[in-house]
Amino acid sequence: MVSDKIILDHGSGGRSSQELIEKLFLPRFGNSLLNELNDSAVFELGGAKLAFTTDSFVVDPIFFPGGDIGSLAICGTVNDLSMRGARPSYLSVGFIIEEGFLIKELEQILFSMEKVAFEADIQIVTGDTKVVPKGAADKIFINTSGIGLVPANIDIAGQNARPGDAVLISGTIADHGITILSAREGLFLDSPLKSDASPLNHLVQKMLNTGSEIHVFRDPTRGGLATTLNEIAIQSQVAIDIYEEAIPINESVLAASEILGLDPLYMANEGKLIAIVPQSQAEAVLAAMRETPYGRQAALIGQVKEQNPGKVVMHTTIGGKRIIDMLTGEQLPRIC
Numbered sequence: 156m157v158s159d160k161i162i163l164d165h166g167s168g169g170r171s172s173q174e175l176i177e178k179l180f181l182p183r184f185g186n187s188l189l190n191e192l193n194d195s196a197v198f199e200l201g202g203a204k205l206a207f208t209t210d211s212f213v214v215d216p217i218f219f220p221g222g223d224i225g226s227l228a229i230c231g232t233v234n235d236l237s238m239r240g241a242r243p244s245y246l247s248v249g250f251i252i253e254e255g256f257l258i259k260e261l262e263q264i265l266f267s268m269e270k271v272a273f274e275a276d277i278q279i280v281t282g283d284t285k286v287v288p289k290g291a292a293d294k295i296f297i298n299t300s301g302i303g304l305v306p307a308n309i310d311i312a313g314q315n316a317r318p319g320d321a322v323l324i325s326g327t328i329a330d331h332g333i334t335i336l337s338a339r340e341g342l343f344l345d346s347p348l349k350s351d352a353s354p355l356n357h358l359v360q361k362m363l364n365t366g367s368e369i370h371v372f373r374d375p376t377r378g379g380l381a382t383t384l385n386e387i388a389i390q391s392q393v394a395i396d397i398y399e400e401a402i403p404i405n406e407s408v409l410a411a412s413e414i415l416g417l418d419p420l421y422m423a424n425e426g427k428l429i430a431i432v433p434q435s436q437a438e439a440v441l442a443a444m445r446e447t448p449y450g451r452q453a454a455l456i457g458q459v460k461e462q463n464p465g466k467v468v469m470h471t472t473i474g475g476k477r478i479i480d481m482l483t484g485e486q487l488p489r490i491c
Contacts, residue, residue: 168377168423169482173386192390193312194238194373197305204307206241208232209300215489217264217294219338221330221350222425224297225264227491229271230352230425231376232301237359238372238428240311241303243275248282249298254289264295275354277301309363315370316391321437322457323430325358325450326351327403328380332422333411335490342415346407353426358447362430365443371431374424376491378482381420383429384457384467385481392464397457397479399472420469421482423490431459 164171181190188196195208210231217224229246236243248268252261272279330351337343355374362369371391375383380402388395404419412419426449432440437455444450467479 163488194235204305206239208235211298222352225267226271228297232299233275233354234374236303237356240309241305243277243303247300250284251296253292313390316431318461320459321434326452329419329422331425351426367436373429379421381479382482394460394463395467401456
């Protein structure tokens with residue numbers, strides 16, 4: 156390990172996070188399911204094919220334009236199940252609440268969770284609540300775990316990208332990351348910035364209903380589009396080329412990124428997915444995506460190649476090329 160202590164960079168979702176997992180966790184807990192490092196573990200139990208996932212949410216601030224820590228928690232877990240082609244069914248929810256937290260704010264968070272769970276058609280069936288002394292936590296932390304059914308004919312995973320595949324994204328990037336930073340620092344108060352936090356299971360189902368052979372789904376959360384594509388390239392041992400001019404981004408997000416000196420490729424998204432599909436089926440999948448509320452701005456942004464496996468290359472708008480590496484360093488802590 157580069158550091159002898161845990162630092163914020165270890166939670167960024169980038170290279171340091173990967174190092175922590177590979178050097179500390181996998182040697183002790185590693186098995187055939189965990190070692191895949193996918194959004195959810197998929198396994199058979201009692202004749203059923205299931206996806207199972209867990210996540211913790213520590214976002215700061217806990218309320219932000221477009222959502223709050225509660226809606227984010229439901230969306231994040233629903234989406235991790237959906238990225239394996241599962242139909243999310245049941246959730247557990249655990250709360251760690253700081254002494255003195257306002258009941259009215261807890262009620263607001265619970266209302267958001269109820270609303271998103273209803274939209275995603277998923278039930279919260281078990282949970283736990285702990286209260287810690289003031290100063291032992293920052294307001295409220297939420298852990299969620301989820302389980303869903305995976306159709307028998309579905310095999311969607313980060314290691315399944317193939318040379319010749321098309322790379323799709325369901326909409327604009329960096330909305331969540333820039334919104335959180337703006338809310339945290341009180342910036343761009345008159346701008347239309349808004350988190351994209353959304354449950355994607357109905358979008359995923361619409362895509363699966365096309366009958367297309369979808370190889371990979373991933374939601375580019377911590378570390379953003381760039382880090383997620385690198386993870387896929389490494390898992391699948393392929394190269395990925397993307398085209399800067401094809402990547403959708405809201406003008407307000409682009410402007411804020413330029414002012415702050417941040418690269419939107421590395422900013423978190425909480426309501427977008429990457430899909431990698433055979434080139435011949437890309438248009439059918441895109442058409443289906445664009446028929447849904449969370450896929451209207453879907454775009455084809457790149458392709459999978461065989462040469463230079465494990466690398467992501469961006470073709471820039473000025474005609475050049477540059478290597479897109481994993482996130483290195485702590486770009487934006489407490490993002491989800």
